[in-house]
Amino acid sequence: MAGQATQESILKSQQKCIAIFALLCCFAVLLALMFSAVDVWVEEEDGITEENCNKNCRIVLVENIPEGFSFSSNATTHLPLTVALNGLLDLAKWSVEIVSSQWDLTSLEQQTDYFSANESSPDLFCAKDRTRDIDAIQRVILEAKKFIYVSVTNYLPLVWKTSNGQQLTRYWSIIDEALREALVLRRVRVYLLISLWKKTHPLTYNFVTSLKSLCLGLENCSLDVKFFSGPEENYRSNRKKREVNNNKYIVTDNSLYIGNLDWVGNEFTFNAGNGLVIKSAEGKLEGRPTILDQVKAAFERDWFSHDAKRLQDLILSGRTAGNPGLHPVKSEIRSKDRKVMRSMSL
Template sequence: MRMDSQKKIVKINVGKRIALVENIPEGLNYSENAPFHLPLFQGWMNLLNMAKKSIDIVSSHWDLNHTHPSACQGQRLFEKLLQLTSQNIEIKLVSDVTADSKVLEALKLKGAEVTYMNMTAYNKGRLQSSFWIVDKQHVYIGSASLDWRSLGQMKELGVIFYNCSCLVLDLQRIFALYSSLKFKSRVPQTWSKRLYGVYDNQKKLQLQLNETYSQAFVSNSPKLFCPKNRSFDIDAIYSVIDDAKQFVFIAVMDYLPISSTSSRRTYWPDLDGKIREALVLRSVKVRLLISFWKDTDPLTFNFISSLKAICTEIANCSLKVKFFDLETENACAIKEQKNNTFPKLNRNKYMVTDGAAYIGNFDWVGNDFTQNAGTGLVINQVDVTNDTSIIKQLKDVFERDWYSPYARSLQPTKQPNCSSLFKLKPPSNKTVTYNASGKDP
């Protein structure tokens, strides 16, 4: 595309704003200078407070009420949604058919439109998508679902776009695709043209985000849910890794390149192979930050060892892996008689490179991409040195977690040293609000 055409497009799409949002569970402490961003709860409440006409939400879980002390934010979110149903705001919600949710039933009784997707019938999978669309102008996409744990015990990460109707138009088509499957037990052989993608990895939306020139598009999974011009999540991830010149930083809860059925498990090379290619053929530095928790598959360690082995005798091959281990913190919380039933867990699902970011709904597990419904977001930026760059902000978050006391090379279980964790600085509880200027005070 000619530069004058680029300038014309950027001029049309100025004034768009993006904010990184996180939920940092109480008790997770970082160093004094560690970066923190808009709290997830506050970001979601900002969106609900801005709503004038419509709210569309896709979520894998709908459990906002609980007696646990950390469930208060989930309850407040539920109360706000109930309040909005009586304010002439159209509310449409999508969930997996397996969800047995009193929250959804209560919202439905108040007038919300609820669509249940039968992913088991479509693809023997389940719904894992998590995104919001408000007034066809504002968007949230990230790891968190409408579950009180996502606002309490879970470490979550996502982004909110403000005043970005072009991106909304594309994401709205994914929402419409889900809605079109209501009452259907199978996917149509051909999709309506109204569900075709607007932007993809070959034709990206060009815009300014926080005054930084950017390109963006949304992707979808499984491939069955990718009509014409819609990028498959795997292809979106490939485009980000292929464009990386210096480094690829990946943060996921689970890393398991396996495709499983009821009778067998087979190697799934799609993402694992792409990492090996970047390491060996292009000498790109790779860092993997994987959550360590009670359900971590033992085979994860085999695959990590295999990845490490390819760098032992190859020059300029740089791979490091750490596990974000909150088991010690959980053990200490139990010892202090806190959080004795719901352990904390890092559920981040993103990748950042020297020029791009991918934020999705999946862990890097074979069945997630091949069977489950999920959505991804790719953002490319050239100037990543500016503090307003979302790429720089995401890289800083990765490095904050990478160098934190919770990230470690896995070692044999030791007696938890609780005192060392309590000396660090907790995240700031400063209230951040969205205002008309588009800046957080």
């Protein structure tokens, strides 16, 4: 009797184990189905699949032209920024995700000191397998074969640091040296279009003059610099907020970089940002301009506009910040600039 009771007890225990195991399997299958359903729902919500992206995604250059700027009737124009933003909002079905370093819904000027408004080091924010902005810019400059167009709000290869209550300044050479190498060693033509506004540092003129001096006496070495500003009457007026060109991009004969970090040492050293690199694809479709072509056209439109002036012209008109140490190198103004730039784009 005792042996029979023991066998029945063992049999019941085995049945319980089987039942528990079956329940666990059912629970696991149920969880898998739930997560699978969630994934499918999210995929349908966002619509981000390789097939959908290949069919429906496109990239378009948009820009914002403020009041006071005017171009010729045949100048290149692109989709207005506000129209593009409203279009994206209209297309959204479930969610809108916005990443912005500054969000101002009023026209009041910010009182932040540009050169001291530092945030976090980009190295700490750079995720694994993601390229840093400065590395991307270096690669775009390195791979340029014919020309380099640069349009930035500020160009100042310096870093300010505070140590023991004292402000220390040092030369930040990464981009500056990359441009010098492209000019002198590879004979790539470089065009710098820098914004002229109330926060343009006087040392900017010295650095661009130093770059221009590299090509003195060197064949096939060409660097041209212009400063882009608003209308003359706005500059001389007492308006607190003046128009400024906020472009931050570099386009070459084969690549494009668009970012949100200004070309100032402190920006890349202390601030976090993001950017986009686009390279020209093989077998471009005839009759359909690429995004690189669109950005080139926008740069050349700004470059040849009456709002872009060379340093000598700005000094003569008194529109540069006072800098007694500034001795610019006089450069020849070529009448065939436009033809040269067009030929390099071919």
